[in-house]
Amino acid sequence: MDERGSGDRSSSRRRGPSKGDLREQAILRTARTLLADKPLERITVDDLVSGAGISRPSFYFYFASKQAVFESLLDPVGDGIMEVAEAWLTSPGGSRKDLRASLALLATLWARHGPLLKVVLRDDATGTLLECRDRMIGRLVGNATTRIERDRASGLAPDGPPAATLAELMVQLLTRALTEAIGPSGTDPVPDALLDALSSVVGRSIYGRTPAEAAEG
Structure with missing residues (x-):
């Protein structure tokens, strides 16, 4: 009975991250640090390996390439941006108050992940970085x-240029x-x-007036 009790206690203990988890996080943490100090094209696999304190074979066990590392960093950032925007x-x-509040949260995320976003939003982005950018922009x-389209159908917003065209212009402006x-x-x-200017431009582009004015009819 004592042995079973001891086994139960052991199995219920909270387990920490595995060595593999720690190594992967070390690579990602190193990538963030390096990106704040130098452009992506100057960061090498050797830089990532050295900063993470692992071997090259260990690096390639977790990531196929340097690009794959930054793709792993970008996906949760894109999800965070979408969560704020969707609010x-x-x-x-x-x-207008809700619009301004959402833009403020978006700006905070932009500053927090700025070095990474500047890389993915560059005009010369290629490969997986370009795919990540297109996916994020496409969702927005x-x-x-x-x-x-919803606000036009409800009468809250006036008719205007095609909704998709207007949306694309707005997203380009904001990013x-x-x-x-x-x-x-x-x-x-x-x-x-x-942020005040952006909320005014976006609101007037959709509603013809500020969102608050449109809501009041």
Whole structure:
């Protein structure tokens, strides 16, 4: 009975991350650190191996290439951006306050992950980075298109250019403006004045008036 009790206690203990988990996280952590100091094209597998304290064979056990490392970093960032954006894109009505709040959260994420986002949003992005960018932008444009079409159908927003075209222009404006605002280092805070301007431009582009004015009828 004592042995069974001891076994039960042992099996119920909280297990920590495995060595494999720790090594993979060390590679990702090193990639984030390096990206803040040098451009992607100057980062090598040797840099990642050295920073993570592992061997090259160990690196290739977890990642097929340097690009694959940054793809792994980007996916959760893209999910975070979508979560923030969807808070407004799926909300009822056209509150300017809600729009401004969502843009503020988006700007915080942009500054937090700036070095990585500057890489993926570059015009010369290729391979998996380009695929990640297209996937993230495509999701934003798709949800914005749905929001515009919904508000037009309900009479909250006036008719205008094709919803998909307007959504694509809005997303391009936001991503470029936020990327420029975080500066060369990718970590500068986004000025409140810029967020005010962006919320006004986006609101008026969809509703013809500010979202608050449109909501009031």
